[in-house]
Amino acid sequence: MAADTAAAARNKAGAEPGAAARLREWLRGYESLPGTPDELFDPKGRPRDHWLDFLGHFAAFPAGDPGNRFGLSARHLRDSGASYRAGGETAERTWPLNPLPLILAQSEWDEISAGVEQRARLMEGILQDVYGEGRLVADGHLPAAALTGSRDYLRAMRGVAPPGGRFTHLYAADLGRGPDGRWWVLGDRTQAPSGAGYALENRLIVSRAFPNLYNTMNVHRLAPFFDAHRRGLAAAADRSDPRICLLTPGKFSETYFEQAHLARYLGFLLVEGDDLVARDGKVYVRTIAGLKRADVILRRVDADFIDPLELNNASRLGTPGMLEAIRAGGVTVLNMPGSGVLESRALMGFLPRLCRQVLGEELRMPHVATWWCGQPTEQALVQSRLDELAIAPAFNTPGGDGILSASRLVSEMSPDERQALVERMRDRPADFVGQEVVRLSTMPVLRNDRLEPAPFVLRVFAAATPDGIRVMPGGFCRTSDRADVRALSIGEGARTADVWVIGNKPVERMTLIASAEDVQVRRIMGHLPSRAADNLCWLGRYLERSEMTLRVVRSLCTSSIAAEAAARGSGESFDNLRTLLQEWGAIGDGVAADDAVATASAALLDTAAWGSVICNVRAAMRTASSMRERLSADFWALLAGIENGLATAETLTSEAEVLRLVNRALQTMASLSGLAQENMNRVAGWRFLDIGRRIERGITTCRLTRMLAHDEATTDDLDLLLDLNDSQITYRARYLIGLALTAVRDLVMLDPFNTRSLAFQLNTLREHLAVLPTLHEDGMMEEPSRILLSLSADVDTEEARKLTEDKAHRFERALMRFSNAVADRYFLQGASAVPTVKLMGLA
Template identity: 45%
Template sequence: MELATQAALFDAGTHARRWADGYAAAGARADVFHDPADASWLAMLEELAAIAGDDLSHARERVQRHAADIGTGFRIIGEEAERPWPLSPVPLLIDDAEWSTIERGVVQRAELLETILRDLYGPAALVTRGHLPATLVTGSPFYLRPLVGVTPPGGCHLHFVAIDLGRGPSGEWRVLADHLRTPTGAGYALENRLAVSRTLGGLQGRLNVRRHAPFFSAFRDGLAASCRRSDPRIGLLTPGRYNPSYAEQAHLARYLGFLLVEGDDLAALEDKLYVRTIGGLKRVDALWRRLDPRLLDPLAFDSHSRIGVPGLIDSWAEGNVVIANAPGSGVLESTAFGAFLPQLATRLTGADLILPNIATWWCGQPAEAEHVAAELDSMLLSSAFGARTLGLPGDGAVAGAELTREQRAAFLDDLTRRPQDYVGQEVVRLSSMPVVIGDRLEPRPFTLRVFAARDGDGRWQVMPGGFARIGEHPDPRAAVLGEGTWSADVCVHGRDPVPQTSLLPAADSLHVRRNPGTLPSRVADNFYWLGRYLERGEALLAAIRVMLGNSIDADAGAALGARTVGALVDAIVGVGAAPRPDSLRRHDLTQMARIAMESPDWQSVATINGHAQRIAAGSRDRLSADMVRLLDAPFPTHRGMLDRAGSLQRRYAAIAGLSAEHMGRTAAWRFHDLGRRIERGTAITRAARAFGLAGASVDDLSTLLDLADSQISYRQRYLTGIARVPVVDLTVLDPGNPRALAFQVEAIRDHLARLPVLDDDGMAEPQQVEATGLCAVVATAQASTLDAATLGEVERRLMRLSDAIAHRYFLRGAEPLRAGGLTLA
């Protein structure tokens, strides 16, 4: 009996029932998990117990670790560093029957919004017949008057929508907000599902959870069907890596097979849109944009925009590029439209809204303004069009009951002057769901974001799930959900088994190709400079380590002669890593080394690492998770300088190993390696000029071997001691030494020979001519006669070669649009 009791304590079902009973006893009927006998919730809790035992905090840590492995993150506006995505291990469970109502309501709403947009940018009958106030439309900053009369390619304004829903205490669902401009969150829903599936591996099969892949496949097919070409090129247009949801955008682009592009990657020419690639300008047929529509085209909208594409709107208006969603669709996001949608639904569709709005009063109408003023304490007050107003504190919604006397007076005063700027809404009370707090389950209010997209036949498909946002506090009012909340996966489940579908095509249905696809010029530029910065940091670190290890920490004082130490100081000062020390004494050299390692005010190792991190952050859709983690790792804080330097050296070696052994030999890898080779060639050329010329001492030559990481190679080859000519030959002219200059220039020539060329006349391009000339100089040099003039010429040629590579491949500005051979289909 005692053994049976002990076994039960470790049984997953026992833990699940205990959690369910305890949660239901402490919870309320408004919670989605109010019945402790609910089989679906018990199954989920059993899966949790199987991996967490009786410690729920372990489950939370595990799902967070999986989210981090996937690369899920977000950024708060104004912050440079990304934060980890806050994911709960407890998913929201919704059965098929309840989901069916949500699905039908979302499709009805998407169709209604499309109908209204088609009218507002077409005949405007809703306004002329008095069904919508003109001020409601023209007062929105997202109503784009220049687009009136323009029919979007494919005839649809909306391709992808997101709708926020709230579940009331009695179980009814209502719409809190529509997202049409740049709907975000689908990538987070996908990442949540991946992380939770890795954590609760058996849940999908036990509950027949519907999958997300068919939805994303339908969306991709829908965008492609709207394009004029049969095999379209589709891009995801991002504002850049500082956008709060950039990590989500990168993940979506990789998952869907879209090009992740910024405005600077694109160019409009003769009413067609192109992406600047290393192979020239190539057509783009569709853009899934995450860029504010007013910034899309400085010629059409905001002339101050530096992240848009001049001429993009003309290309769109001519039907040559699809933009999802169409510019101007954000006019319906205004909170004030919620006051009119119920009547419009009845008038335009002949039916009431399946998912009703929360009650809304637009104060642009006298009776509604009086009602809001009279019922202030029961209202949620907000800006009608999203812009900041004089009468409300802050930028978000404010509960009228929480206004101070002075704030109330300010609101009522501005309401009198500009009533059209304000909206009053009922304060929504939300259902709660379980979330892990500490080591137990506690109820928290939640909202649900649902996504819908057009498929290849133009019909709306709804993602089965979405993601839930969970309030940080037990307050059930919708207004309290904001920054600092958790998210949860949403699992739609039923009795019928779910097909094992995937976004990937069937194994035998896809044409095999070994060309990895289009490489935008900006990405090539990023990979090139990522390689250069990593190699530059490693070279500077090597100089610091030689100075620290041989001049400072030796037991009997300096192990290197003063001239050699002085040359090392010159090398570090010459690259702007630190100021020149007052003397070559141990204390002054230590202080200089510390600055060169970590000072943000100089081109230190830490500064160079920061450059590499920022570049990697903008290319995360093409870098492995391991590479990103190594690049994002914090700067070492070991107590000793040599320990810190050693830790960094191992990190550099790990990154180099990943790039050498785990990156496919694509054009992106070639540019990364080109950057490394040019930077390494420059470093070894400078080192040879400082430590390898005639008259070099043994200390100088030993230092040159250290900087070229060739000490072991030299000792294996020469047993009679250090001599200048063999040292120079090994570190500069030996094509078999991967650290030698000769190896670098041969690798550079090989990369340039394999990269795309624009003409088929067989003639070398300028960058190839430069590389061939550089190889000739190095190949004909002799170690015994190598002098400063020759090494100086090599360095100048390396710099010219770098400029030629940038001019040919890193296309920027208007000049490439006029260059012959750069425009391709």
């Protein structure tokens, strides 16, 4: 029977020799874990039809083709910087993804969807009462201590009517298939559910790898859910065209990539706490055009950290005055602060009763049996079954002052740990719950061309929309490489999988493209957050520093390649280059003074030298990682490629090896510049990226001119200056008389037609400032424009034959003052920062 079904599936996908045999081998070698439900087989041990259909198509691919397809698509994960951080880690990990999705039939999904939808309604109803009338506690349906024992219960939210009318906009439930074959809830997520963005990324990768298979099997699309999700957020605002922000803890968040990906996909403004300011009962985004109102904030920051003024005063992730703005109805924050109280395990045992009381319905989807030790009867039961149950913190904090940070079996504890836990449970029983041991079901994963079972957890999302609660047709699935089905965490040995819900009929295709009637055409220049402008400017500066250091290293190592440059390998020119690298922090004092290769290698690869190329590139990556939602995957891939090339470089022993590495890096830098010039929209973000490069290039040009085009400069010095300024071809095409000091100075410093000259940088900077927003009401010139106009006038009227080192130094200092003025004007940072000019445009 299985072979006939596999043959039919193979015929659908196209005949491929060995497909049926491969499928039979997969099924024959698949050994599910004893006593554990498995997704591939039904309770009678027969392969489920939708899995047979999928595996039949999958087996029909030529040998090795699925791995190649998935490998090419998964490369997108690395190129786009898709990553996560495990708890307590600082380094990012590449996002781990299985090629096989979790597959669910429509009939089964309908049951899951109905259960999650009911649970989302229940959570909202409980929150409305807990922070409203409080009848559930007053009438004895819920112990007050089960709420107030949680740090996520916020007394400051009592009596506050949530703007938009809802406490929860996005709800998630972690599910597993129980021993009886039914789906069970393992945990509720009401604080700030994560994973929806990763589910979107997983779908992109798997559907790209197997597009025909994805379409043939009638997989439900995710786009309609996200469209409804976005419309639901917009409906929560009090303006028809709201500004929606996604509040992130920042780039060191464990799921920062997901937050950036989701913001980019939905068109939200990704902001951090310092990007916002609460004023007069409203919340505003600090932008380069002044304060712009934030209507809706989808938060990914725990409630305890969103307002250091009223909550955790040590928080650097929030915005002072946020709660006051919420109480005044000036901003809609979703999920509402305080909603995380429903994630407490202490509440799980009360949910069946609460469902009958709040909704008048029986709870459709069961959850793990839980006994809260804050009640005498339940405490006695847990103590009597201590070796059978899992003991866990009752609230979202470590139980018993840190004795227990996660669910554990007492039978697996050491004698000392057990004794400490027993004593703490006797002293503070309300801090703990006892739970039936969670046993996860398994799903097939592909390892070494074999199907093997892996325990998994499925997170399903439900969003409030203008049309009611809508459940994502799919979700975020985590699998484990360990055979232990009792627990799962996204750490060592854990991976993720796409989730396919198979429709009974062809699925209508949909994207997030809106109709023309729903869109107001706009061209926005000024709604760039100040932090993003700051980061983009510094990204440009780091890239320019990296490129110029590469050029210096290349000039340092041309002695054995070009005869006319042999003098650079020794003598005054070599000393000048080495001095330059030392001033830039690219090499330390321990590098041999007469060894060009050692000097070049250190300038490229020394991670202890703050100005080395690899340090500058990594600084650029750190800066870029703070605004991934604004950079394309191609940009990130090129930048990561430079870093990887430097990080994996072996010891450099010759000038030729140095030059190969430098030339590859410079070519990639050129690609980055071209990508920025041709692919980025000419809005404020691109302009600040270019402003950073122009400032850095102008400063470097002044320094090189002072060092190499002084009054006593030699032809080697002038030739080196032209080389570093990338102006050799221009000079030789223009002058046939050889190198002349005045001509070189003019070309490098004063020629407005040379794209590498100081004059060209200043003209470009003036063009950028001319179109950036201004803040003064009186029409007076702002400080950056004033400094730049004066500097440009000096450079425009300067004569090359009168250009001295002192004048070049004066130009350099003026550029530095301009850089500081740009920072003061546009890069206002910090919750307590005070603008130096009046902020306008409170819209």
